[in-house]
Amino acid sequence: MKQSLQLRIGQSLTMTPQLQQAIKLLQMSTLDLQQEIQQALDSNMMLELDEDDSQNLDFREKKVDNREVSSEGSQTDIPDELPVDISWDDVFESSLPIGDDSGESAEFETFHGNAETLRDHLVWQLELLPISDRDYAIATAIIDAVNNDGYVTSELNDILQGLQEQLEGVEMDEVQAVLHMIQNFDPVGVAAVDLADCLRLQLQQLPETTPYKADTIDFVRRHLDLLASCDQVRLMKRVGLSEEQLKAILTLIRTLDPKPGARLQDDDVQYVVPDVFVSKIKDQWVVTLNPDIAPRLRVNPFYSGMIKRADSSQDNVSMKNHLQEARWFIKSLHSRNDTLLRVAKSIVEKQGDFFEHGAIAMRPMVLRDIAEELELHESTISRVTTQKYMHTPRGVIEFKYFFSSHVGTDGGGECSATAIRALIKELVGTENPAKPLSDSKISDLLNEKGINVARRTIAKYREAMSIPSTSQRKRHI
Numbered sequence: 001m002k003q004s005l006q007l008r009i010g011q012s013l014t015m016t017p018q019l020q021q022a023i024k025l026l027q028m029s030t031l032d033l034q035q036e037i038q039q040a041l042d043s044n045m046m047l048e049l050d051e052d053d054s055q056n057l058d059f060r061e062k063k064v065d066n067r068e069v070s071s072e073g074s075q076t077d078i079p080d081e082l083p084v085d086i087s088w089d090d091v092f093e094s095s096l097p098i099g100d101d102s103g104e105s106a107e108f109e110t111f112h113g114n115a116e117t118l119r120d121h122l123v124w125q126l127e128l129l130p131i132s133d134r135d136y137a138i139a140t141a142i143i144d145a146v147n148n149d150g151y152v153t154s155e156l157n158d159i160l161q162g163l164q165e166q167l168e169g170v171e172m173d174e175v176q177a178v179l180h181m182i183q184n185f186d187p188v189g190v191a192a193v194d195l196a197d198c199l200r201l202q203l204q205q206l207p208e209t210t211p212y213k214a215d216t217i218d219f220v221r222r223h224l225d226l227l228a229s230c231d232q233v234r235l236m237k238r239v240g241l242s243e244e245q246l247k248a249i250l251t252l253i254r255t256l257d258p259k260p261g262a263r264l265q266d267d268d269v270q271y272v273v274p275d276v277f278v279s280k281i282k283d284q285w286v287v288t289l290n291p292d293i294a295p296r297l298r299v300n301p302f303y304s305g306m307i308k309r310a311d312s313s314q315d316n317v318s319m320k321n322h323l324q325e326a327r328w329f330i331k332s333l334h335s336r337n338d339t340l341l342r343v344a345k346s347i348v349e350k351q352g353d354f355f356e357h358g359a360i361a362m363r364p365m366v367l368r369d370i371a372e373e374l375e376l377h378e379s380t381i382s383r384v385t386t387q388k389y390m391h392t393p394r395g396v397i398e399f400k401y402f403f404s405s406h407v408g409t410d411g412g413g414e415c416s417a418t419a420i421r422a423l424i425k426e427l428v429g430t431e432n433p434a435k436p437l438s439d440s441k442i443s444d445l446l447n448e449k450g451i452n453v454a455r456r457t458i459a460k461y462r463e464a465m466s467i468p469s470t471s472q473r474k475r476h477i
Helices: 019-027 029-043 051-065 118-126 135-142 156-164 172-182 197-206 211-228 234-240 243-254 260-265 299-307 315-349 354-357 365-372 378-385 418-431 439-448 456-463
Strands: 048-049 278-282 283-289 297-299 388-394 395-398 406-408 412-415
Touching: 019 029, 019 297, 019 315, 019 378, 019 439, 029 048, 029 135, 029 315, 048 197, 048 315, 118 260, 118 456, 135 197, 156 172, 172 297, 197 211, 211 234, 211 439, 234 243, 234 299, 234 365, 260 406, 297 315, 297 365, 315 388, 354 439, 365 378, 378 412, 418 439
Parallel strands: 278 388
Antiparallel strands: 048 297, 278 283, 388 395, 406 412
């Protein structure tokens, strides 16, 4: 193979570090952006927060006014010298909080308490009882088998086999006795083996004067499977009760909790910080950036001035690199905020009917519509609308919510899929429980309004909104 030299002319797209940083900041969520800004402030000495002189002055005045005075008199006058056998803290109290080395007080929202789980609640009640170590081991095995809803998910035989390895001569009677003990714990109905058992435990702890208590316990034990059909005539024939008695029993059952353990499963609340605010001012929808998500940054004038007076040493080169990085970061941050605000304004302008009338008035819109209007690429719009939220009079809504597919209408127009789902939800919410609307009937009602939607599409949207089928929504009683 002969070696030779060749010249070729071509074009290639290279992503500069500045462009990579701009794209990275653009697709970040609010919380990630705040962490990135804080990391940049900590690592780059040229960056600092741009605070007004008036704010600094107010802060200094508050510090002066909040000086503490001891019972022995004012401690603001500092002596020129202190005795050699005492320390500073012996004379003057420290103004810093104990245990805070950072010098900054954390926000209240950052403190999270340890949420108590159902297992912790049951174990706490178990440790209050004077029981033997053998019963404690059995109770612990049963509590470990209780799920978050409060039901024992394992068979008692499986629990017994697991206990035989650590307890000698354990029998089923012991397991059942300890299970009955746990079933008296709080919340009422916990450690039940099935739904009927859960409802029975709750009914047994009601006062004896409760009307129809005995009849309801018998109904739960024998005829709970017929309750799902909601067929009043069949229930009356099978149970042998009058209409008045059956209604009283069902009313009492509705007061019970089918998932007693779910009340103790407190998940950590995830707070969403909106990126923009949407408000109506003089009949016009106005979009403004949230000033708290991206604080104003600037280049430190003191350090930047030192570069001009310094030589070409290694330290000065390092400072010049920090200065260039700081300028790139500030420029990328401004570009992100400008693009975010432009996209938000375009969305609000196109979806003005949604803010006036709700989801029913949502217009069909895709990423290309915004990209063509703002002369940006669709990938840029996708990055801007991911994990970005706007605070509106109708709640905090993600940018992605305003983008949906469309369905044709008889008039040649288009209807948003979000609006169709809202119409389906409205029709189902106002239907007669004794004669719920079928998917075909909902399709016909929408066709009467000029929206051509097939029955299969209605079924798909209904299942996506977790709306039961017609037979499951039917209620005779």
